[in-house]
Each structure stands twice: as C-alpha cells, then as structure tokens.
Amino acid sequence: MSGLPGLAGTDHIGFTVPDMEEATRFFVDVIGCDLVFSIGPFQSDDDWMQVQLGVDPRAILRCLRMFRCKNGSNFELFEFELDGASKVPPKNSDVGGNHLGFYVEDIDAAVAYLKSHGLTVQGEVVTMQEGPSKRLSWVYFLSPWGMQLELVSYQTGLQVLDEKPGALWSPRE
Structure with a gap:
C-alpha cells in the first residue's frame, strides 16, 4: 500500500484574510457557514512562527477561526499582523x-x-x-x-x- 499511513481524508483547508471580523460576517451571514471556534492572538519572540507556520518570525497571529459549511470540509481563517505583508x-x-x-x-x-x-x-x-x-x-x-x-x-x-x-x-x- 502506498500513501500517507493512516490517511482518513481531508480535515480542513486554511486561508489568510485581511480582516477577520469582515470575513466572519461574510461567511456566516452571507454564505451561511457556522463559526465553530476562535483562538488568538499569538506571537513568539523566537523563530516558532517561522518554523511551525512558515510565516515571518515577526508575524503576529491576531486570530484563527474554524468554520463549517453544511456537509463539507472544515476551513480555517487566519488574520496576521505583519508590516509589509501582501494585502x-x-x-x-x-x-x-x-x-x-x-x-x-x-x-x-x-x-x-x-x-x-x-x-x-x-x-x-x-x-x-x-x-x-x-x-x-x-x-x-x-x-x-x-x-x-x-x-x-x-x-x-x-x-x-x-x-x-x-x-x-x-x-x-
């Protein structure tokens, strides 16, 4: 058998948004998704953000929210704070x-x-x-x-x- 040992399926996908409150209103009020949970903010004084998340080590994770839309994969939204990041x-x-x-x-x-x-x-x-x-x-x-x-x-x-x-x-x- 080939492939990732123990693979059961897709759990979630993630996207970075510029404004978490605007994105939450859109996905909940317009699209009809459910907000499941919210965590953050989080930042690190070392290289943890770069090592674990692949972002600039100075980035601040302002908020992470997980959503569910009816019968489909979960998705998470991130809002980062970082001077010079593409918008x-x-x-x-x-x-x-x-x-x-x-x-x-x-x-x-x-x-x-x-x-x-x-x-x-x-x-x-x-x-x-x-x-x-x-x-x-x-x-x-x-x-x-x-x-x-x-x-x-x-x-x-x-x-x-x-x-x-x-x-x-x-x-x-």
Missing part, C-alpha cells in the same frame, strides 16, 4: 493561488442571491458539455476582500461518476 489575494494563475468552491442545488438562484448582496460574480454560469466534468455548472465570485470563490452544481451528476462511481466526494451524499 492582495493571489490570482488562480499565481503559485499558491486558490479558491473555495461551494456546491449549491440551484446555481441561478445562488448567483441572484450573491448579486443582491452586492458581490462581484465573474462572468456567467458555464455548464460543461463534454468530458469528465460534463453537466457541471460553475461560476466564480469574489468575497468583499477579493478572495476567489466558486459556485458549482451538478444536479444530474458528473460524467466521471457515471464511469467511476464514488471516485469524487460530493456534499450531496
């Missing part, structure tokens, strides 16, 4: 670029909801017509601070799952 989220084309995708049953209703909250929806909903992602509808949108997010929907399933049942985890299950 611009990476693009998907940048190394380290990322996005968080949310499955919705009615993507058109979800897009209208996001727009009613003044959020930027990037382009139009695209429905894949061929290949392994056939029947997948998707569209990107931005958080108030510019984090890339995605809505996805595949009410009639994905082509790849017709060929390989259970190959991908789905929040619908």
Whole structure:
C-alpha cells in the first residue's frame, strides 16, 4: 500500500484574510457557514512562527477561526499582523493561488442571491458539455476582500461518476 499511513481524508483547508471580523460576517451571514471556534492572538519572540507556520518570525497571529459549511470540509481563517505583508489575494494563475468552491442545488438562484448582496460574480454560469466534468455548472465570485470563490452544481451528476462511481466526494451524499 502506498500513501500517507493512516490517511482518513481531508480535515480542513486554511486561508489568510485581511480582516477577520469582515470575513466572519461574510461567511456566516452571507454564505451561511457556522463559526465553530476562535483562538488568538499569538506571537513568539523566537523563530516558532517561522518554523511551525512558515510565516515571518515577526508575524503576529491576531486570530484563527474554524468554520463549517453544511456537509463539507472544515476551513480555517487566519488574520496576521505583519508590516509589509501582501494585502492582495493571489490570482488562480499565481503559485499558491486558490479558491473555495461551494456546491449549491440551484446555481441561478445562488448567483441572484450573491448579486443582491452586492458581490462581484465573474462572468456567467458555464455548464460543461463534454468530458469528465460534463453537466457541471460553475461560476466564480469574489468575497468583499477579493478572495476567489466558486459556485458549482451538478444536479444530474458528473460524467466521471457515471464511469467511476464514488471516485469524487460530493456534499450531496
């Protein structure tokens, strides 16, 4: 057997945000996630932050919060304080670029909801017509601070799952 011994699955993903209170309001009040816990602040006078977290040793972890969104992976948000740190989220084309995708049953209703909250929806909903992602509808949108997010929907399933049942985890299950 190959792979990480004892691997059970994905536990969480983490993102750094510029303003924890704004991010919490967005994910709880607009998206509908639950705030599970909050810790911090934390700082270290030695190189602990660099060794353990891979950040500048002078960084202050102002707050860490863990969230849960319905039937999906947990995610944590970090807010750091560090003079000179980039305040611009990476693009998907940048190394380290990322996005968080949310499955919705009615993507058109979800897009209208996001727009009613003044959020930027990037382009139009695209429905894949061929290949392994056939029947997948998707569209990107931005958080108030510019984090890339995605809505996805595949009410009639994905082509790849017709060929390989259970190959991908789905929040619908």
